[in-house]
Amino acid sequence: MKRFPAITANPKVASFRSIPAATQPWKESGSPWKSTLFRLLQSHEIDEAARFFARIPSPGVQLYTMMINGYCRINRLDQAFRLFERMPARDAAAWNSMIKAALDCGELDLGRKLFDEMPGRNVISWTTMVNGLSQFGRVDAAEDLFFRMPLRDTAAWNAMISAYCDNGRVADARSMFDKMPQPNLISWTAMIGGHDQNGESDKALCLFSELWMTRMKLTPRTYACILTVCANASELQLGIQLHAHLVRTSYSLDPFVSTSLVNLYAKCKQIEDSSKLFTEKQEKDVVSWTALITGYGLNDRHEDALKEFDKMTASPVRPNQSTFTSALNSCCGLQALERGKKIHATTVKLGLDLDMFVKNSLIVLYSKCGDIDDSLTLFNCMDRRNLVSWNSIIMGCAQNGYGSFAIELFDDMTKLNVQPDEITYTGLLTACSHSRMLEKGRNIFHMLERDPSVEVKLEHYSCMVDILGRCAMFEEAEELIRNMPMEPNATIWLALLSACRIHANIEVARRISKKVFDIDPENSATYVLLSNIYASAGQWNDVSQTRLMMRSRGITKVPAASWITLKGMRHEFVCGDRSHPMATEVYKKLDWLVGKLKELGYIHDTRFALHDVDDEQKEAVLAYHSEKLALAFGLISTVEGMGFVLVEIAGDLGCVGGAFAAQLGGSGDDGQEHGLRHRRERAFSSPSTCNYTEPSYTAVKVAP
DNA sequence: GTAGGGTTAG
Numbered sequence: 001m002k003r004f005p006a007i008t009a010n011p012k013v014a015s016f017r018s019i020p021a022a023t024q025p026w027k028e029s030g031s032p033w034k035s036t037l038f039r040l041l042q043s044h045e046i047d048e049a050a051r052f053f054a055r056i057p058s059p060g061v062q063l064y065t066m067m068i069n070g071y072c073r074i075n076r077l078d079q080a081f082r083l084f085e086r087m088p089a090r091d092a093a094a095w096n097s098m099i100k101a102a103l104d105c106g107e108l109d110l111g112r113k114l115f116d117e118m119p120g121r122n123v124i125s126w127t128t129m130v131n132g133l134s135q136f137g138r139v140d141a142a143e144d145l146f147f148r149m150p151l152r153d154t155a156a157w158n159a160m161i162s163a164y165c166d167n168g169r170v171a172d173a174r175s176m177f178d179k180m181p182q183p184n185l186i187s188w189t190a191m192i193g194g195h196d197q198n199g200e201s202d203k204a205l206c207l208f209s210e211l212w213m214t215r216m217k218l219t220p221r222t223y224a225c226i227l228t229v230c231a232n233a234s235e236l237q238l239g240i241q242l243h244a245h246l247v248r249t250s251y252s253l254d255p256f257v258s259t260s261l262v263n264l265y266a267k268c269k270q271i272e273d274s275s276k277l278f279t280e281k282q283e284k285d286v287v288s289w290t291a292l293i294t295g296y297g298l299n300d301r302h303e304d305a306l307k308e309f310d311k312m313t314a315s316p317v318r319p320n321q322s323t324f325t326s327a328l329n330s331c332c333g334l335q336a337l338e339r340g341k342k343i344h345a346t347t348v349k350l351g352l353d354l355d356m357f358v359k360n361s362l363i364v365l366y367s368k369c370g371d372i373d374d375s376l377t378l379f380n381c382m383d384r385r386n387l388v389s390w391n392s393i394i395m396g397c398a399q400n401g402y403g404s405f406a407i408e409l410f411d412d413m414t415k416l417n418v419q420p421d422e423i424t425y426t427g428l429l430t431a432c433s434h435s436r437m438l439e440k441g442r443n444i445f446h447m448l449e450r451d452p453s454v455e456v457k458l459e460h461y462s463c464m465v466d467i468l469g470r471c472a473m474f475e476e477a478e479e480l481i482r483n484m485p486m487e488p489n490a491t492i493w494l495a496l497l498s499a500c501r502i503h504a505n506i507e508v509a510r511r512i513s514k515k516v517f518d519i520d521p522e523n524s525a526t527y528v529l530l531s532n533i534y535a536s537a538g539q540w541n542d543v544s545q546t547r548l549m550m551r552s553r554g555i556t557k558v559p560a561a562s563w564i565t566l567k568g569m570r571h572e573f574v575c576g577d578r579s580h581p582m583a584t585e586v587y588k589k590l591d592w593l594v595g596k597l598k599e600l601g602y603i604h605d606t607r608f609a610l611h612d613v614d615d616e617q618k619e620a621v622l623a624y625h626s627e628k629l630a631l632a633f634g635l636i637s638t639v640e641g642m643g644f645v646l647v648e649i650a651g652d653l654g655c656v657g658g659a660f661a662a663q664l665g666g667s668g669d670d671g672q673e674h675g676l677r678h679r680r681e682r683a684f685s686s687p688s689t690c691n692y693t694e695p696s697y698t699a700v701k702v703a704p
Numbered sequence: 705g706t707a708g709g710g711t712t713a714g
Contacts, residue, residue: 038705065706096707127708158709189710221711228712259712266713290713322714357714 037063041070050079061087065094072101080105092122099125103132123149127156134163158186165194174203189222192229201233220254227260236268255281259288266295286312286320294326297333305330306339313346321355328361337369360388367396390418394427403435422454429463433470441467456485462492469499474508490520497529501536509533524550524557562626564634573629582633590624590632 033056040049053059053067064087071080080101087094095118102111115121115129126149133142146152146160157180164173177183177191188211195204208226211218218226223246230239243261246252252261258281265274278284278292289312296305309327312319319327324347331340344362347353353362359382366375379385379393390413397406410428413420425448432441445464448456461484468477477496481488493516500509509530516526527550534542550557559574573580580586 034705042705060706062706067706069706091706093707098707100707122707124708129708131708153709155709160709162709184709186710191710193710219711224711226711254711256712261712263713285712287713292713294713320713325714 046070061091061094065097068097072104075105077105096124096128100128108136123151123153127159130159139163139167154182154184158190162190170194170198189225193225196229201229204229220251220257224256224260227264231264231267234268239264255283262288263291271295271299286317290323297326297330302330302333321352321358325357325361328365332365332368335369340365360392363392372400391423398427398431403431403437406431426459433463433466438471462495465492466495469496472503490516490523501533504536506537524555528557562630564630571633573626575626576624585636586632589636590628
């Protein structure tokens with residue numbers, strides 16, 4: 001019985017024809033050498049295998065081919081080729097193995113040359129070549145070859161379906177799948193996986209239900225693929241049903257299936273189940289461990305993610321670039337720059353720092369932690385960049401106040417013909433809002449509206465409202481919101497409300513706060529903002545009414561906090577906090593620092609003091625702002641004289657500081673965490689008061 | 705167990 005009913009050529013016959021008759025005696029079936037050579041090659045003892053091979057008197061074509069495949073697996077193309085040339089005779093399998101070796105080792109031209117020269121090409125030769133062309137992204141050439149094939153069996157169709165899927169042409173793959181004569185389980189699995197990997201998990205699920213109805217017997221390979229679809233589509237219920245079925249059939253013990261299950265539960269926010277399955281898993285390899293680490297990150301359990309990463313590095317399992325990407329993302333989530341730097345050092349040790357995905361994660365880590373200089377250095381040193389690299393650095397510059405530079409980077413990117421996506425535009429609009437570039441912001445928004453390959457999202461409107469609001473263009477901002485194609489959410493109104501705070505626009509604030517109360521009455525930010533707006537205008541009645549409303553609805557505000565990480569320990573402070581064991585010393589140091597700043601001419605900007613108190617008291621509140629407490633603690637806990645302490649005055653945060661050799665972080669009214677900027681060895685400059693554009697810096701020399 | 709097509713993390 002034929003395995004594939006659609007087979008129209010018998011490859012065995014073709015290969016037999018291509019062997020010269022004189023070589024037949026070598027092709028003995030029960031070669032005594034074969035099993036030993038096979039065992040050595042299986043256990044990757046290629047050099048031992050080569051020594052063994054050298055001792056075989058006149059080895060047959062099969063043994064040569066086995067050696068060629070062995071060399072191919074470890075990328076030793078030259079040695080494979082030398083053997084191929086030495087072969088006394090070559091059959092189709094030998095040629096096909098050599099073509100595959102060339103293609104797998106990155107030599108497309110050699111592979112093609114061998115294919116063209118090969119006598120008696122069979123269907124496997126053509127399929128190998130189609131697959132090779134696809135791996136080099138040459139899907140058009142693969143397609144051309146596929147249609148020129150003299151005979152096509154199911155495997156050939158499958159290769160072409162995969163070629164389309166792997167090169168983003170999933171619709172072509174699907175039309176091929178729909179019209180192929182005899183799809184088998186491999187075809188179904190390739191097509192389901194192809195939909196999923198091209199962001200069409202819904203279509204993948206539909207196709208799976210069709211497959212299920214065929215009552216075909218599925219293998220662990222197909223199950224592993226389906227479980228991934230469930231994970232990407234957040235189809236936990238289906239995933240659980242499949243899991244039960246897999247336990248009954250013992251397929252759940254398959255290493256691929258069990259890894260898919262770890263991933264499924266992690267992506268569906270069932271991280272405890274995911275962790276349990278990982279613990280029960282027999283072989284903990286790099287893929288499953290990375291799935292778990294990534295899972296902790298997705299579930300905002302960054303500390304646990306790094307704990308797992310540490311466990312893994314202490315084990316014999318070697319992390320790879322994907323593991324590092326996930327670990328670095330968790331450092332980013334914790335604003336743990338020092339830890340991230342240690343992990344960065346490990347990537348260098350393992351030679352993985354050159355990987356583009358690792359580099360991208362590092363760019364995000366450094367810029368999110370306020371170290372835009374190092375982030376830029378990394379970006380500039382990249383030999384290859386993808387869209388994620390550009391988006392990361394543009395957003396990094398935007399968030400660190402280098403708005404104009406972010407725009408310049410975008411110009412560089414377009415000159416290199418890199419097409420922007422939604423995230424690029426968000427980065428650009430963020431740049432305009434943080435650096436108060438109104439005209440630029442309008443231009444970019446128009447560019448976004450005209451870009452046919454990008455959909456204008458809610459977050460883009462939110463950024464644009466922010467830009468207009470910061471520049472006091474209230475009418476234009478409200479008009480933009482009115483004309484939006486989707487319903488505005490609370491974030492958009494809050495962007496406008498915070499503009500009202502900056503520009504003390506009580507009229508607009510009163511009107512729009514009603515809208516936010518309707519959409520999201522639980523959001524404490526609205527009450528706090530509104531109360532502050534009234535406070536800055538001295539309307540104390542409205543202030544107390546707002547606070548009363550907040551209290552009566554049982555809404556509490558999580559106080560903004562700042563922290564400093566020293567020697568891996570996180571020390572957290574809130575405004576006026578005296579609970580820290582070193583509080584007395586902290587306050588003493590802070591008073592000293594404030595004195596120094598005053599000598600230099602620094603004036604507190606008291607416009608945003610939120611309390612019903614006079615100016616002197618407002619200043620006291622601002623002076624013991626949580627960020628400053630964290631900074632002062634950093635000063636007394638690090639060796640004095642080891643560098644400059646930099647005090648940065650930027651944005652509407654008032655005074656933000658950072659200490660050399662320590663890392664500061666904080667969380668604001670919105671509960672969002674941010675890395676406070678810190679710089680090293682900046683020139684001593686005169687202090688300035690609050691501005692809203694590029695940040696300016698003041699350096700204070702720490703007394704030795 | 706000489707050669708081609710589908711499986712897990714990012």
